Amino acid sequence: MAEIVSFGEPLVEFNAEAVGGPRSGALYSIGFGGDSSNFAIATARLDGRAGYLTRVGDDRFGRMLLDLWRDEGVDASRVATDPEHPTGLYFIVRDGSAAEFVYRRDGSAAAQLCPEHIPDGWVERARLLHVTGITQAIGRSACDAVFQAVERARAADTIVTYDPNIRPKLWPLHEARAVTRYTAAMCDVVMPNLEEGRLLTGRDDPYDIAMELLELGAPLAVLKMGSAGAVVASAADYTRVPALDVRAVDPTGAGDTFNAAFAVATVEGRSPAAAALLGSAAAAHVVQGLGAVNSIPQRRVADRLAGELSLSIA
Template sequence: MTTPDVVTVGETMLLGVVSPPGRLRHARSLAVGIGGAESNVAIALARLGVPTRWIGLLGQDEPGQTVLDRIRAEGVDTSAVQRVPDRPTGLYLREQVGNTVHVTYYRRGSAASTLSSDSIDPRQLDGATWLHLTGITPALSPECATATQWLARTAREAGVRVSYDVNFRSKLWDVATAASFTTTILPWVDLLLVGTEEGRALWPWDGDEQVARRLADQGPAEVVLKRGAEGAACLEDGSFVQSPGFVVPELDPIGAGDAFAAGYLFAHLSGGAVPQRLRTANALGALCVRGHGDYESLPSRGELDDFLSDRTHLGR
């Protein structure tokens, strides 16, 4: 496989979505998909032409094969994926009632929850520019938390830059534990991504800029605040830069934060300055929410360029 520019590590699950939207109890069918923050980022980057590797643990089961096949089909390097016997691949169900999305996880004891430093050969990071991690993985188990710290430290020592998306999940761990873990990993993080809502929940300081500056003091050279439809902001070298979002019709908000992270990394790899990174990240987030699914609406490089240039095509 081609040496990856970006390596991502984390859990990807089989996804069941109520179709058409409504409550699960009334559903006659489920649309089958996959979903995982880190693989969403890997797929987004692969569609933009970035060599990307996803590392994860899957059960030796049909859901695991489905996950593996779909990620591999997107052009992501899955050569480091391991299949774990006697452990299931995680599952989550999603229902949408009005504009509210409800998610139910079945991931306790999953194959991915057994991730440890012994699961990953450090040579899988060779040649990479970035390692992308999220706060979902360490919330799966104490072993996963230790492995996430080990990965960040190992990458930094090897000269690989570390991107960490807080991605706080209240169904996996509490505010205090998530905030404490983030504090412990920050010294090894180059780029920290945090949503403004989760930032206010984990660190109830005054104002977005203060949150960014206090987090930057703990290690990251860049702190990016994701503001959803309102756009984003970045603190780098003491300068706080803000960028507005794009106005688009929103069909499904799931995966937008992962798309944003991918867009920011893509612009970074392309040599873009902070304003370009934020604009590209906002664009990918906007393109993601225009369709259904965790990653299905993510664009190709040409589609992203058209969106950023406000070019339209008849399509016929």
């Protein structure tokens, strides 16, 4: 049985290997993405017992994802195959140092998620449930399913971590802000990045953002700040966690890997600051490669990087 369950939308990724688009003949590597899928894979690579709840299309891309989760050691036994709706896709197009994300996810199998798709016992028997704002944004029924999963987790004393992962292209900002603020109050840990924290609170300083996030009701706020590290805040404590100094190539999936490392360390009984330290180290490895999945480290690598980060603090 999975200890850490992720719930949401997987995607197949087409990542440009060079600058330019189809008209200029750029080649694309096929990979995998979707914040909740990235989280599940990172959890497994970091030695957590990962489970995933979602829907995929009855198509080649859906079968590729099922093979991926099997190979990565993610328990996808409760993933459903939808015979009527396709697996979602996205493309990463590069222009110099900038990357544009182009999505083909409307009407996807994952967007059909609803409360009835949550199997009995999976959330209740898990140690931790991870949900994201993207799942809430892709469809009304999927949003309802997130609330159902969170309510069942709370009733069973399952830890709930929440990454708002705000995407203005998916829904109006006022709606995203309202749903995110409401959801944060239901969760144990709210984990936005710095820009999302600013959007949610209207504040600019990390301390002010963290304090307002706590006022929403979550006992713990974790603010991911990229090369500036992270902030971990509770009513009793406020800690800055640094980041490793690395050459960032592609940030895709770094936040999801941070979340997974934090979840694994939390389930292991580590303090929030120690969990964020492992998250910061694992994320630093991800940004040095291309794509959401290929650069996710194994646990031994993340532990080594976390050791280097600890030495830099000392």
